[in-house]
Amino acid sequence: xxxxxxxxxxxxxxxxxxxxxxxxxxxxxxxxxxxxxxxxxxxxxxxxxxxxxxxxxxxxxxxxxxxxxxxxxxxxxxxxxxxxxxxxxxxxxxxxxxxxxxxxxxxxxxxxxxxxxxxxxxxxxxxxxxxxxxxxxxxxxxxxxxxxxxxxxxxxxxxxxxxxxxxxxxxxxxxxxxxxxxxxxxxxxxxxxxxxxxxxxxxxxxxxxxxxxxxxxxxxxxxxxxxxxxxxxxxxxxxxxxxxxxxxxxxxxxxxxxxxxxxxxxxxxxxxxxxxxxxxxxxxxxxxxxxxxxxxxxxxxxxxxxxxxxxxxxxxxxxxxxxxxxxxxxxxxxxxxxxxxxxxxxxxxxxxxxxxxxxxxxxxxxxxxxxxxxxxxxxxxxxxxxxxxxxxxxxxxxxxxxxxxxxxxxxxxxxxxxxxxxxxxxxxxxxxxxxxxxxxxxxxxxxxxxxxxxxxxxxxxxxxxxxxxxxxxxxxxxxxxxxxxxxxxxxxxxxxxxxxxxxxxxxxxxxxxxxxxxxxxxxxxxxxxxxxxxxxxxxxxxxxxxxxxxxxxxxxxxxxxxxxxxxxxxxxxxxxxxxxxxxxxxxxxxxxxxxxxxxxxxxxxxxxxxxxxxxxxxxxxxxxxxxxxxxxxxxxxxxxxxxxxxxxxxxxxxxxxxxxxxxxxxxxxxxxxxxxxxxxxxxxxxxxxxxxxxxxxxxxxxxxxxxxxxxxxxxxxxxxxxxxxxxxxxxxxxxxxxxxxxxxxxxxxxxxxxxxxxxxxxxxxxxxxxxxxxxxxxxxxxxxxxxxxxxxxxxxxxxxxxxxxxxxxxxxxxxxxxxxxxxxxxxxxxxxxxxxxxxxxxxxxxxxxxxxxxxxxxxxxxxxxxxxxxxxxxxxxxx
RNA sequence: GCCCGUGUGGUGGAAUGGUAGACACGACAGAUUCAAAAUCUGUUGCAGCAAUGCGUGGCGGUUCGAGUCCGCCCACGGGUACCA
Numbered sequence: 001x002x003x004x005x006x007x008x009x010x011x012x013x014x015x016x017x018x019x020x021x022x023x024x025x026x027x028x029x030x031x032x033x034x035x036x037x038x039x040x041x042x043x044x045x046x047x048x049x050x051x052x053x054x055x056x057x058x059x060x061x062x063x064x065x066x067x068x069x070x071x072x073x074x075x076x077x078x079x080x081x082x083x084x085x086x087x088x089x090x091x092x093x094x095x096x097x098x099x100x101x102x103x104x105x106x107x108x109x110x111x112x113x114x115x116x117x118x119x120x121x122x123x124x125x126x127x128x129x130x131x132x133x134x135x136x137x138x139x140x141x142x143x144x145x146x147x148x149x150x151x152x153x154x155x156x157x158x159x160x161x162x163x164x165x166x167x168x169x170x171x172x173x174x175x176x177x178x179x180x181x182x183x184x185x186x187x188x189x190x191x192x193x194x195x196x197x198x199x200x201x202x203x204x205x206x207x208x209x210x211x212x213x214x215x216x217x218x219x220x221x222x223x224x225x226x227x228x229x230x231x232x233x234x235x236x237x238x239x240x241x242x243x244x245x246x247x248x249x250x251x252x253x254x255x256x257x258x259x260x261x262x263x264x265x266x267x268x269x270x271x272x273x274x275x276x277x278x279x280x281x282x283x284x285x286x287x288x289x290x291x292x293x294x295x296x297x298x299x300x301x302x303x304x305x306x307x308x309x310x311x312x313x314x315x316x317x318x319x320x321x322x323x324x325x326x327x328x329x330x331x332x333x334x335x336x337x338x339x340x341x342x343x344x345x346x347x348x349x350x351x352x353x354x355x356x357x358x359x360x361x362x363x364x365x366x367x368x369x370x371x372x373x374x375x376x377x378x379x380x381x382x383x384x385x386x387x388x389x390x391x392x393x394x395x396x397x398x399x400x401x402x403x404x405x406x407x408x409x410x411x412x413x414x415x416x417x418x419x420x421x422x423x424x425x426x427x428x429x430x431x432x433x434x435x436x437x438x439x440x441x442x443x444x445x446x447x448x449x450x451x452x453x454x455x456x457x458x459x460x461x462x463x464x465x466x467x468x469x470x471x472x473x474x475x476x477x478x479x480x481x482x483x484x485x486x487x488x489x490x491x492x493x494x495x496x497x498x499x500x501x502x503x504x505x506x507x508x509x510x511x512x513x514x515x516x517x518x519x520x521x522x523x524x525x526x527x528x529x530x531x532x533x534x535x536x537x538x539x540x541x542x543x544x545x546x547x548x549x550x551x552x553x554x555x556x557x558x559x560x561x562x563x564x565x566x567x568x569x570x571x572x573x574x575x576x577x578x579x580x581x582x583x584x585x586x587x588x589x590x591x592x593x594x595x596x597x598x599x600x601x602x603x604x605x606x607x608x609x610x611x612x613x614x615x616x617x618x619x620x621x622x623x624x625x626x627x628x629x630x631x632x633x634x635x636x637x638x639x640x641x642x643x644x645x646x647x648x649x650x651x652x653x654x655x656x657x658x659x660x661x662x663x664x665x666x667x668x669x670x671x672x673x674x675x676x677x678x679x680x681x682x683x684x685x686x687x688x689x690x691x692x693x694x695x696x697x698x699x700x701x702x703x704x705x706x707x708x709x710x711x712x713x714x715x716x717x718x719x720x721x722x723x724x725x726x727x728x729x730x731x732x733x734x735x736x737x738x739x740x741x742x743x744x745x746x747x748x749x750x751x752x753x754x755x756x757x758x759x760x761x762x763x764x765x766x767x768x769x770x771x772x773x774x775x776x777x778x779x780x781x782x783x784x785x786x787x788x789x790x791x792x793x794x795x796x797x798x799x800x801x802x803x804x805x806x807x808x809x810x811x812x813x814x815x816x817x818x819x820x821x822x823x824x825x826x827x828x829x830x831x832x833x834x835x836x837x838x839x840x841x842x843x844x845x846x847x848x849x850x851x852x853x854x855x856x857x858x859x860x861x862x863x864x865x866x867x868x869x870x871x872x873x874x875x876x877x878x879x
Numbered sequence: 880g881c882c883c884g885u886g887u888g889g890u891g892g893a894a895u896g897g898u899a900g901a902c903a904c905g906a907c908a909g910a911u912u913c914a915a916a917a918u919c920u921g922u923u924g925c926a927g928c929a930a931u932g933c934g935u936g937g938c939g940g941u942u943c944g945a946g947u948c949c950g951c952c953c954a955c956g957g958g959u960a961c962c963a
Contacts, residue, residue: 056963058963059962059963096963099962099963100961100962100963101962101963172961173961181961182961183961183962184959184960184961184962185961185962186961186962187961231883231884232883234882234883235882235883235884235957235958238881238882238883239882239958239959239960241882318960318961319959319960319961320880320881320959320960321880321881321958321959323880324880324881324959325880325881326880354880358960372880373880450960451960453960454960454961456961457961458961459961526961527961527962527963528960528961528963531963564957564963565883565884565957565958566957566958566963567958567963568883568957568958569882569883569958569959569960570958570959570960570963571963573960603885603956603957604956604957679891679902679903680891680892680902680903680904681891681892682892682893684884685885685892686885686956687891693890693891693903693904695904696903696904697903699917699918700903703918706918747891747892747893747902747903748893748901748902750902750903751892751893751901751902751903752901752902753902754902754903755901755902821898822898823897823898824898825897825898825943825944827943827944828897828942828943828944828945829944830898833898865943866943867943868897868943868944870897873897873898874897874898874944875897876897876943876944877943878943878944
């Protein structure tokens with residue numbers, strides 16, 4: 001900034017522009033200009049095509065991180081690009097502001113969850129504003145605000161009436177010391193994270209959405225989501241898990257040895273099982289039931305051994321991962337069942353800790369020969385292993401592991417009972433179902449893995465479930481005119497558990513039906529409910545009904561939804577269900593049951609971890625700003641000790657490798673931060689944040705800015721050279737960048753913009769052409785670096801604001817090349833190249849290729865077997 | 880465990896089945912400077928003086944041609960229903 005004396009001595013041309021790119025000045029000025037004109041405020045305009053861009057709204061943790069910057073920059077590029085393409089853009093922002101972290105903060109810091117949350121929202125908004133996103137802040141919503149959740153409560157009541165919600169028992173993680181329900185993430189290795197007590201599974205009556213009624217619908221509709229990533233559709237398909245199988249019953253023999261130690265439970269003379277592999281029925285060697293199966297529960301009452309075992313099974317967390325990876329345990333109940341086709345055979349009934357009551361019938365038969373888990377179970381409990389099919393007719397039956405071929409593979413059925421001896425698994429399954437049905441042994445049924453959505457949470461910081469428990473009238477929805485059921489504010493978190501349970505003043509309320517004193521429901525809703533309809537609320541954020549039909553009809557669906565792939569299943573599936581539920585209850589039009597037309601899933605932002613070892617052998621993680629990099633090595637700024645560099649880890653507070661975007665913005669400006677998060681990596685991949693990359697981005701933007709100033713001072717009368725070349729490259733760049741933005745190839749777009757910048761820099765074209773080139777460059781950069789683009793536009797006399805200027809259109813005539821360079825391959829290896837006219841016929845290209853010195857040398861007088869000419873691409877000579 | 884991804888130079892990455900390494904970082908060399916920073920120019924996959932050979936996590940396959948398609952394996956990441 002300061003001018004040194006040596007510089008002053010030189011003859012300096014009179015300066016007409018500031019000498020340095022200063023983003024802080026530029027960015028503040030343009031943000032004020034956009035705000036003054038309210039250009040991002042979305043207003044319904046019937047005569048304009050709309051475009052709704054939505055990024056998954058953030059949880060207000062208090063600090064934005066680079067992941068947010070990336071997510072919202074991606075959305076902003078689309079929003080600004082679509083605006084330039086003439087769309088009426090809706091680009092709103094809000095806060096997913098109920099959740100566990102606020103209660104944790106309350107416990108740790110003694111601050112009220114509401115106060116903590118609202119302060120975080122304020123802070124994060126202040127951190128986001130300098131980034132210059134094209135957001136319509138007038139539509140801001142926070143899910144923890146009664147203005148939002150009262151409508152959720154109203155819809156909840158509508159959905160109860162529509163039969164979409166019911167109550168049933170379900171299992172939770174119970175901390176027996178803290179006497180509280182734990183979230184899965186609060187269970188560490190089977191123990192409560194605070195108390196350290198072994199977690200138990202406990203049953204509670206809870207609220208459920210009947211999402212499973214829509215399994216087939218949600219599955220089938222995936223086919224129409226063409227603009228969703230295939231991987232997300234596949235993940236949802238597998239999650240819903242449609243299967244066809246056989247459901248049948250084994251008849252039970254309760255007293256096989258005649259000593260009558262086990263009393264036959266009433267109504268349990270049969271055990272219903274479901275199997276997707278009925279073709280393995282003759283290989284069955286045991287029956288397994290869930291510890292939560294009615295028979296297990298009956299036996300538990302008067303059999304101490306069973307009671308002990310079942311109690312053991314109930315220890316540990318509830319996650320599928322914990323159950324599947326834990327040790328497989330079983331207990332022989334003494335009960336036997338008859339095999340339906342081998343009436344002489346009796347199979348033992350085991351209670352097994354890996355069988356889920358929620359899936360199928362809560363009971364299975366085990367076929368150890370064709371299922372690795374059953375194989376291990378059979379080995380452990382010394383049960384027979386009986387093959388039903390073999391890889392060949394003479395293959396040995398002795399197995400050292402389960403034989404599990406693809407279902408599409410043909411195998412030899414040595415104990416088949418339906419269909420051919422040689423058939424595929426799929427054929428055998430169908431044949432087995434048909435045969436069993438004809439014999440009156442069960443029937444073919446379709447089942448889904450998808451379970452109903454349990455929405456009850458035994459927590460304070462969530463949307464209260466608007467129902468009342470009355471001694472006389474039972475469970476009754478609150479009257480709509482009494483909404484919102486607001487959370488009480490006078491609560492404390494010094495005692496574990498849900499403060500709502502203890503708040504008798506809040507709980508006590510008149511029964512909506514009979515008026516007598518009754519008690520409020522103290523469960524609150526899963527935060528996935530909040531995020532299942534915010535996209536719809538954004539279309540009419542201040543309405544006194546959940547949605548407004550005209551607005552929903554105009555703005556829905558979301559044209560482009562952007563967020564992390566970690567939401568591929570739960571959030572996105574729940575939102576799809578909820579849109580249907582809203583349609584049924586009259587809150588969304590039929591056309592909006594699939595609310596997200598296109599989905600883009602972006603990767604994480606990662607950063608190296610700097611680690612050293614402290615005196616007590618415990619690892620110390622250093623912040624990036626504490627570390628100085630020299631090549632591959634890193635040293636502490638203080639003391640100079642070398643630290644270990646662990647590359648590319650997910651940014652995490654506990655590892656101190658979180659880069660604060662605010663410091664990047666204050667050092668280099670928002671445009672640099674935006675340019676950098678877009679530049680190096682494709683948006684769907686994880687991106688490594690490096691300080692050097694950010695500096696490079698800043699240098700480039702400075703170059704563009706300097707270039708603009710230089711062009712402003714060129715003599716306008718100068719003729720210049722290479723005008724057409726620069727214009728040609730300009731049109732190619734318009735074309736390439738437009739295509740790249742349309743396909744989320746922002747990193748590729750930026751590479752083209754680098755190339756075009758270099759071309760302008762080296763160009764000797766006239767001032768008019770150079771001016772046109774850099775104005776176009778500014779337009780193409782505007783979605784990414786809007787402040788810099790506006791500044792260039794203004795300096796070189798562009799009309800109005802660049803943000804509201806239509807997107808440039810490439811001249812098709814300028815895109816075609818007269819000649820092309822064709823690589824010449826011999827046997828697929830590149831051996832040379834030739835320049836030919838673009839429209840040269842194949843046989844002439846072939847002649848030229850064969851005349852190439854390298855080809856002649858390799859052919860060595862012989863003739864080629866074959867010559868492949870792909871016009872405009874390649875020539876391959878096969879010898 | 881199960882489901883879904885990802886894997887390319889020293890680094891981030893590019894490449895409708897058609898010249899592997901665009902663009903950028905870093906490094907090296909040069910210009911400029913009293914000197915440095917900044918800026919500008921050039922070189923840079925590996926081996927080799929070179930001709931050339933080898934190269935996209937590993938092994939195999941399809942193809943005139945494979946980073947790209949298929950099969951198996953390895954490593955890492957996401958999800959696994961109460962983190963959001």
